[in-house]
C-alpha cells in the first residue's frame with residue numbers, strides 16, 4: 001500500500017528544520033547502503049550520528065507519534081531514527097530495494113524494515129526531476145509531494161529517485177518495523193479502520209460499529225508480532 005499522509009509537519013516546522021539541517025555537514029550518501037545500493041546511489045546525507053540529524057529526527061518522530069493516519073497505516077512497533085538526504089546537479093538513486101534489517105546507531109537494537117517513509121522538506125516547484133518512483137504489483141507510481149507531506153510504501157518494493165536536474169530536493173527518510181509485517185494484512189487493517197471511522201462519523205457509535213471495532217482489534221491481535 002502506498003499512502004500519502006499530508007501535513008506531518010507544518011510549514012513553520014519545515015522552515016525551522018531546513019535552517020538547522022542546511023547548515024550541517026553533509027556527506028556521501030553511499031555510507032549507509034550495501035554494495036548493490038552503492039552502485040546506483042548518488043546523493044548526500046547527514047551522517048547517522050550527526051547531532052543535528054538526531055535532534056531533527058526526534059521532532060519528526062514526535063510528529064508521527066501524534067499522527068493518527070501514520071499509526072493506522074504503519075502500525076509501528078519501532079522506527080529507525082530518521083535520516084536526511086539531498087539531491088542536486090543530476091544526483092539520483094537508481095532502482096533498488098531497501099535492506100531488510102537496519103541497526104539503530106549507538107544501540108544493540110536491530111529492526112526489520114517493513115514500511116519505508118519519505119517526508120518531503122521542499123516543495124515540488126523547488127526542483128525538476130527527483131520523483132520517487134515506486135514499483136509495485138499495480139504498476140509504477142511517481143511521487144512528488146508538498147513540503148511537510150509524507151509518502152509511506154512497503155519496504156519490499158523496488159524504487160528509485162529520478163535525477164534532479166534543477167534546484168534541490170531535500171527529504172527525510174526512515175523505516176518502520178510494523179506490528180504486522182505483511183503488507184496485504186496491514187492494508188486490510190487500514191481499510192477496515194478507516195471504514196469503521198467513516199461509519200462512526202455518519203451514524204455515531206452503534207452496536208455494529210462496536211462489533212466491527214472488536215473484530216478489527218481481534219484481527220490485529222491475531223496478526224501482530226512484537
Ligand code: NI
Pocket residue numbers: 096097098159
Ligand atoms: Ni530506498
